[in-house]
Amino acid sequence: MHFTEPVYRNPYWPTWPLIQITQGCTHNSCKFCTMYKDVSFRMQPMDLLEEDLRELRADDPHAKTIQLLSANPLAPAYDRLMPRLELIKKYLPELEHMYTATRVSDLKNKTVEQLRNLRDIGVNEISLGVESGDAWTLKRINKGYAPEDILEQCHKLEEAGIQYWVTFLNGVAGREYSENHAIHTAEIFNQLKPMLVGTGGLTLFPGTPLLEEARRGExxxxxxxxxxxxxxxxxxxxxxxxxxxxHHTSSMNLSGPFLARKKEILDSLQYGIDHFDMDKLTKIRNKKRTL
Incomplete structure (x- = not known):
């Protein structure tokens, strides 16, 4: 198998088999991330893709799921992307789900009809690293799109029948804009129909622009x-x-059907705010090394 380091796969989807169809990230400029800092974006060469698919077919010809890599595999134009997905189906014809993460901006160059075709071939659940729905915050962290883009592209997914996840990056606006980040992201998400909302707390990793800005007091x-x-x-x-x-450093159980658990989740958070050992949680976060 041919993989370009680093390899990130969503641990909540089946973690095998994996197939790389792109390398690196098209944007590679978010201020909180250095994951693909030294990897230039390019399409996986077709000969390498086919070689990997032969290997996967030999291991599991009846595979039902696969996870597409790398950072944003849906970035290529439809006419360049679809032949690769068709090749995957050729070698693994029983596939039902091609899971993938991607960027909101990757959907702009695809029509609803093209997205329906992606759904029909198996791309029926994707994860979007939205991070915020606040215009100032998105610009501040250099996400490369605006709140209206999130709404437009997610509505296209809904129309095409593709289920999707959206993420809220807790803390990414900093202290001064924390309230706007929280409120405006909820306002955007409330206009959408995501199957899942994911959230984790910001950790400032070495080499990230946000860490350097924090050191300068910015x-x-x-x-x-x-x-x-x-x-x-x-x-x-x-x-x-x-x-x-x-996800939180406290390991609180905040996951599950949101509306059914909303009061319980909010009560748990308030208990944590009032009673948890924050020094201990800070030490846990400081030990994190990767996203």
Whole structure:
């Protein structure tokens, strides 16, 4: 198998088999991420893709699922992307789901009809690293799109019948804009129909522009308590009938059917805000090394 490091796969989807159809990230400029800093974006050569597919077919010719790599495999134009997906189906004809993460901007160059074709071949669930629905925050962290783009592209997915995840990056706006980040992201998400909302807290990793800005006093990271307070504000305003997948250094159980658990989740967060050992949680976060 041919993989370009680093390899990231969503642990909540089947983690085997994996197939790389692109390398690196088309954007590669988000201020909180250095994952693909040294990897130039390009399409996986067809001969390598076919070689990998022969190997996968030999191992599991009846595979029902596969996860597409790398950062944003749906970035290529439809006419360049579709032959690769058709090749995957040729070698693994029983596939039912091609899971993938991608960027909101990757959907702009595809029509609803083209997205329906992607759904029909098996791309029926994708994860979007939205991070925020606040215009100032999106610009501040250099995501490369605006709130209206999130709405437009996610509505296209809904029309095409593709299920999708959206993410809220807890803390990415810093202390001064925390409230707007939480409230405006909830407002955007409430206009969508995601199957899942995921959230995790910002960690400032070495080499990221946000860490350098924090060292210069240009960005004020949230404390562990402030992260909980921001997350609570976001979830108070959120009304999506979706699953929630929430990660926190405290290991609180905040995941599950959101509306059914909303009061329980909010009560758990408030208990954490009032009673948890924040120094201990800070030490746990400081030990993190990757996204």
């Amino acid at each position: 960005f004020t990271p949230l404390t562990e308590r402030e992260l909980m307070q921001e997350l609570k504000l976001f979830l108070e305003r959120l009304t999506c009938d979706c699953e929630l997948n929430a």
